[in-house]
Amino acid sequence: MADRSRRSFLRTMGLGLGGVLVLDGCGDAAPSAAAGLEVTDQRGTTLRLDHPARRVVTIPMPAASLLIAVDQGVQRIAGMHQASWTAIQKGILGEIFPAAKEIPHAVAGQDFSPNVESVLALDPDLIVQWADEGTGVIAPLENAGLTVLGLKYGTQRDLESWIALFAAALGKPGRGQEMLARMHQNLAQWSSDVRRAAKPSMLYLNRFTEGLKVATHNTYNDYCIKLIGAVNPATGANGLQGEGMAAVDIEQVLAWDPDVVLLGNFDDAVPDDVYRSRAWKDTRAVRDRRVYKVPLGGYRWDPPSHESPLMWRWLSMVAAPGEERFDLRAEIKDSYRFFYNHETTGAQLDRILWSDINNGSAGYEQFHGA
Structure with missing residues (x-):
């Protein structure tokens, strides 16, 4: 896997993994209102935002803490899944960011079916939702006029896509590049055939x-x-x-x-x-x-x-x-x-x-x- 690090990094921030960002300038400079930005999610759907997302509702369970890490704060999370909130309560993010404990979390059921009325009340400009749980979890949100960023689950490639997508949607591509480079540096230390004297079960x-x-x-x-x-x-x-x-x-x-x-x-x-x-x-x-x-x-x-x-x-x-x-x-x-x-x-x-x-x-x- 060591030799995949650079290739994976380039794919992630380009066309290969989604997370396509179109904006004026470079680094983490915010795009102009006229230019906006575009993000292509893991459904292959291209979303156009007039500005970096300011109020985000996250339904996939890992999404809230990942967005916090990309943004280094909780100010742009308008709502999250109950299970995400529980992890924040049990973990230490609630200590690091006390305001996270007060974020609304009645946005979806355990099966990720959205509570559209509750979501609308939060006035979000972006919803993060699973794209591989059937159309029933995304369509109600889009039918209500909401912008939905679809994620897929399970692989290292998916995880890298999430980082690139969140960084793009928040107008922080440079932060995404830093996070991915750090992850790839760690990943390069491992190989699928790590040599051990014995392989424990x-x-x-x-x-x-x-x-x-x-x-x-x-x-x-x-x-x-x-x-x-x-x-x-x-x-x-x-x-x-x-x-x-x-x-x-x-x-x-x-x-x-x-x-x-x-x-x-x-x-x-x-x-x-x-x-x-x-x-x-x-x-x-x-x-x-x-x-x-x-x-x-x-x-x-x-x-x-x-x-x-x-x-x-x-x-x-x-x-x-x-x-x-x-x-x-x-x-x-x-x-x-x-x-x-x-x-x-x-x-x-x-x-x-x-x-x-x-x-x-x-x-x-x-x-x-x-």
Whole structure:
């Protein structure tokens, strides 16, 4: 992947990934009212804005925190999805930007169906919505006369498109270039065939408390596990058919017997829930105390976001405790200066990394502060 960095960067800011920006001047200079700007979304639909977006409603869950990182503030977010708001409440963005806690969040249902009346009341000039959830989630908004930026989900390429699109829509192409260059620099350190003495088996659970759901083919979680040189049993030789998050029973997990279990941030499960479960007691991950809650920073680290390079490093260190000597806490601090113009405290770093609830899991001392 190292040799794709420059090519990917050029495609992203050009025609390849969407996010086409037409404006007067260069850098982050705002276009004139007469010139406006154009953004081509992931549907292939070209949107024309008279000026950079000033009031944005975000419905896709990762979109709010990504927009905050591009803009380094919350002043242009008029509304967001409930799940985005919950992540801000549970994470540290609510501390960094207290006004984020007051942003309206009754804009859509859990299935992303928009609450058009609520959205209209926010007087937005741009709505960010999924473009791959069927026409029923976009058409009601466009029928109401609203401008909708459509996103697709799941791949690294999609994530890079989001960054370029948001930077374009906000009139900050230079900021988008900086974010992409930083991500590509991180990505260049990894290869799809990372050499490890052993490739641990890592199972990601999107849900635990009310039925098990695992990441299968064409999920970002599967991509990340393979990126850092581990294997996902749900997509291996004895894995599942189909794509996305799939329901499984404990018998299937026992058959896979993963080395590592990752608990996502879409329910409240913690490692102790797994360690205390009689059903899980014979799994290798439990015997070796290798169950970990995925970090929650500016957004959940499970799905793709601008913080994904931090997830890649955390995942690699969890996969092989002691093999990598890397100061992830220092990298988080540096990243948060860049994303949020914020100096992260030691207590905040502990919260991001779930240091308290992961403390009983093997090797987690590598993430502790001095």
